[in-house]
Each structure stands twice: as C-alpha cells, then as structure tokens.
Amino acid sequence: MQYWLFKSEPGCWSWDDQKAKGQEGEPWDGVRNYQARNNMMKMKKGDLGFFYHSQKQRLIVGVVEIIKEHYLDYTAEGDDRWQMVDIKAVADLKKPVNLREIKEHPDLETMSLVKQGRLSVGAVTKKEFQTILKLGDTNI
DNA sequence: GCCAACGTTGGC
C-alpha cells in the first residue's frame, strides 16, 4: 500500500465536487507534469491519498482512494500519452490540516508537499500519512 | 500583487 497527495485549486475542482461524485469517483485529468504522471503510474487500486486545497486555503481536507489505475488522459491531444487515475472520496478530515502545521511538524517538514510546492500529485510516506490522520483527528 | 521555485522551450 502506498500513499499519495492530490492537489487542487478549490475554484477549479474542490473537495465538495469530489464528494458529490460519491462511489463513482472522478478521473484526475489534465496533469501535464512528468513527475506527477510518474507518480500516478505507480498508483495501485486501493491506495489511499490526501486531497489538498492549494492557494487560498492551503488545507488537507480529506482522504481519497484510487479506484482505477492509470489510463490515457482523455484531455491529451495528438500523440501525447498523459495519464490519469480515478479517485473517490473516502472520508473528511474531521479537523483539516493546514500547511503551516505541516511545516512546523518535525515528521512532516520533509514532505514533498513542503519541499516541492509546485508538484500537483506527490507521494506521501506511511508515517506522514498516519501523522496527518492523527493531526486531523480522523480514523480510516 | 509579488516573488521564488521549478519545468519547459529553443537557440546555439
């Protein structure tokens, strides 16, 4: 089992939008970054991840599950081979975790979210995942 | 609104 982090501007695609999709989930399309794509290609069905609101809020708001492994992004053009995965909402973080808490936490300050702010789909270690769940007062 | 960080592009 591996853990991940999906970043989105809430004005574009929010946690509420994601939750509205329910069990059906939604393709994480439009990723145009090789590192993010490579991360998606490593994802397995059943892996868990966080849903992060970037920009104004800067909060980890929920937990998602990968429900479909990588396939061709239908927004890719021509010979592009951009990939996407499907994710569904699993749980709210009872207490959303903000970026400042993450930066100040000794176990979290090395997260890719902190070190590589611009990466839209990042990996999270098991320890980081569990630490954030604890900060968020949430059990899965 | 500004700026730093980073990825991408294109000239050589």
Added chain:
DNA sequence: GCCAACGTTGGC
C-alpha cells in the same frame, strides 16, 4: 547537450 529565457504555480 547546455543553458538562458520564459511561463506557470503557489505561498505569502
């Protein structure tokens, strides 16, 4: 293949 210029993202 290198590197400067440029564009984009996201934190502040």
